[in-house]
Amino acid sequence: MKQNLLAIYTKFNVNNRAPFFDGLVAFVGDEEVIFSKYISRNLLIGVENFKASDYILGHSDDFFEAGISYYIDVFPDLNDRQKCEQVIALICRMANFMITKICPSCKDTNLILYTPSSREQIYEFCEECLYIGLDGEYIEVDEELFPANRRQVEEYGCEM
Structure with missing residues (x-):
């Protein structure tokens, strides 16, 4: 889980958020067994069906560049529950309008x-x-x- 997620985080590009977003969603699907331990079934199913093309990504007051950098820095200290919650929250925050x-x-x-x-x-x-x-x-x-x-x-x- 750790290396795959870090690989996705390091590919973040503020000018091209769609591949990053879709990569996170795919990661949730690939790691569904772990995510299902910590994320409600309804939320998990909903997020797994997200596609970047369906959303206006990054239309909030979030400073994603700093957030991703922070996530990479603290990642080694997070347990599986925290990683799962962080990924779901990031996907939703990127999709927020x-x-x-x-x-x-x-x-x-x-x-x-x-x-x-x-x-x-x-x-x-x-x-x-x-x-x-x-x-x-x-x-x-x-x-x-x-x-x-x-x-x-x-x-x-x-x-x-």
Whole structure:
């Protein structure tokens, strides 16, 4: 697991994120037995179906170059659970689409578009206070949420 993941990390290119993203997704599929010990089945299945072409990669406030460098540095100290959680989080963060709207709850950060696995709704989500909104109203959601895909972002009316 270790060498394969480090090989993917060292190929990160900020100007061409798609091969890196698809490489991480393929890695999750290849190491599904390990990931299934630590990641919920619904999240794992959802992530394994991600394709770079379906998302607007890197449209958040994350500084991926520094993050990847950090992950490489701390990698030897991580256990399997931490590695699995880190990979899933990185895939989702790369797929996130951040909008210019500020969270109405904490008023501290921009919202990200998320959707349930059914892809029927588009929710606004705040990573700071965990606010979830639909049509400007706070809601509670009990199901796993995933980053909105390219089609959903376009339907939401965001400029890319």
